[in-house]
Amino acid sequence: MNPINPLNENFFHRVHVVVKTIPPGRVTSYGAIAQCLSAPGAARMVGWALNKINWFESGIPAHRVVNRNGLLTGKMHFPGEHTMADLLRSEGIEVVNNQVVDFKKVFFRPKPPLD
């Protein structure tokens, strides 16, 4: 394919792309995505980006994105209170007390779209 200009695309769009690359049964952190986009510290924006998208409509597995502690901080924004946890469990991820068990093991480090 033609060389996609990563800088040409808004940070917003890039976040969506990266999150989509997260395989089932794996999770990542906001900071990892932000850092992946060469924007360390912009982790806030990552979660904020997911908030404005229709994850179920866009097909973006936002439930696979948790905070640096492996805590399901974004679950409160889901329609159900345990929707996020339920989705993760559905993929084989253990979730206890709103926290991903063995977060380090299921942690997936996303790579830049440019590759």
Add this chain to the structure above:
DNA sequence: TAGCTGACGCCCT
């Protein structure tokens, strides 16, 4: 138009 907020992360006190 300018300012504020926001699903976080790391440093300082």
Add this chain to the structure above:
DNA sequence: CAGGGCGCCAGCT
């Protein structure tokens, strides 16, 4: 050890 504050970038009001 715990709590509070600042920084990140871009969309909203």
